[in-house]
Amino acid sequence: MVAGRCDPWGLFERCERDPMLAQRIGRPVGAILAEQHRAVGEAEVRDWLPRFVGRPERSDWIHKRLPSVVEDAELVVMAERTIERYEGVTVEACGRVLVHSDVGLHNLAVDPETDMVNGIFDYDGAAWAGRHHDFRYLVFDVGREDMLDAALAVYEPATGRKLDRNRIRLYNAACAISYLAFRSGTPPDQKPCGRTLAEDLRWVRSALAKIA
Numbered sequence: 001m002v003a004g005r006c007d008p009w010g011l012f013e014r015c016e017r018d019p020m021l022a023q024r025i026g027r028p029v030g031a032i033l034a035e036q037h038r039a040v041g042e043a044e045v046r047d048w049l050p051r052f053v054g055r056p057e058r059s060d061w062i063h064k065r066l067p068s069v070v071e072d073a074e075l076v077v078m079a080e081r082t083i084e085r086y087e088g089v090t091v092e093a094c095g096r097v098l099v100h101s102d103v104g105l106h107n108l109a110v111d112p113e114t115d116m117v118n119g120i121f122d123y124d125g126a127a128w129a130g131r132h133h134d135f136r137y138l139v140f141d142v143g144r145e146d147m148l149d150a151a152l153a154v155y156e157p158a159t160g161r162k163l164d165r166n167r168i169r170l171y172n173a174a175c176a177i178s179y180l181a182f183r184s185g186t187p188p189d190q191k192p193c194g195r196t197l198a199e200d201l202r203w204v205r206s207a208l209a210k211i212a
Contacts, residue, residue, distance in 0.1 A: 001121075002109040002118055002119035002120070002121045003118055004110050004111055004118040004119070005109065005112040006106070006107075006110075008104070008105040008108075008194075009105075009194065011025070011108075011110070011115075012140070015105075015147065016140065019146040021115060022140075022144075022146035022147040023146050023149070023150040024115060024150075025105075025108070025110070025115070025117060025150075026138060026146065026147035026149065026150030026151040026153075026154075027150045027153070028116065028154075029120070029138070029147070029151045030150065030151035030152060030153065030154030030155035030158075031154050031155070031158065032119065032120055033100075033103065033131075033134050033135075033151070034154065034155045035158075036098060036134075037097040037098065037099075037131055037134075037159060038097075038158075038159060039098070040098040042096070042128060045098060045128050046128070049098070049126060049128045050126075050128070051128050051129060052129060053125065053127045053129050054125050055101070055178050056083065056086065056175050056177065057178045057181065057182075059080065059083045062079070062080070062083055062177060062178060062181040063080060065181040065182070065184035066079060066177070066180065066181045068184045068185070069180055069181060069183045069184050069197070070180065070201070075204070075205070078208055079177045079180070079204065082170070082174060082208060082211070083177055083178075085170065086170055086173075086174035089167065089170070091129065095131055096128055096129055097128070097129075097131045098126060098127075098128060099126065099128075099133045099134045100120060100122075100123055100125065100126055100134055101127055101129065102122065102125045103137055104137035105137075106194075107120055107121055107122045108120060108121075109121060130167075131161070131163070132163060132164065132167045132168050132171055135148060135151060135155075135168045135171075136171035136175060138151055138168075139168060139169055139207070139210070141207065145165075148165075152165075169207065169210045169211045172210075173204070173208055176200070176204045176207045179193050179200055179203075180200045180201065180203075183197060183200060
């Protein structure tokens with residue numbers, strides 16, 4: 001168990017308004033991930049840990065559902081091309097580590113008085129996969145990347161690994177698309193994963209605009 005408060009949407013809104021808070025959250029996350037990615041070798045997990053993350057879903061799954069959620073045909077085409085691009089990424093052996101795969105404000109415990117990060121919890125989606133996955137939810141749809149910047153400023157010197165920001169943004173976009181497709185059969189105002197249809201669309205459009 002990790003002691004502390006978990007208030008993802010409240011913390012998200014505060015980080016949107018306060019770049020310094022986003023950086024204070026990002027730095028310890030980068031340190032935690034640096035330790036996690038270095039601490040476990042492939043031989044220790046080869047026989048039991050999945051080699052692929054659970055999200056985003058596969059392209060065929062998304063293709064069946066997305067048109068029933070999105071009326072914008074052009075957006076559907078862009079989304080499907082993005083998923084194909086994501087699935088075409090090759091992860092070299094040295095790029096695979098023990099990833100949490102769902103690192104975000106919803107899985108952080110912070111001190112209720114100081115906002116210091118006490119730890120990351122919920123490793124149900126852990127996998128032996130590309131290290132970039134653990135940074136994909138540190139990209140917010142606010143036009144800044146304060147939390148990601150701060151996390152990488154700690155992580156890269158600690159690990160000696162330079163991460164590809166475009167890959168992180170691509171992974172973020174692919175997940176946004178997957179969550180949008182997950183809405184199939186859900187009314188626009190309902191929040192199956194914490195967001196309305198309008199909020200999911202905003203995330204997808206923002207993420208697509210960021211990928212090079």
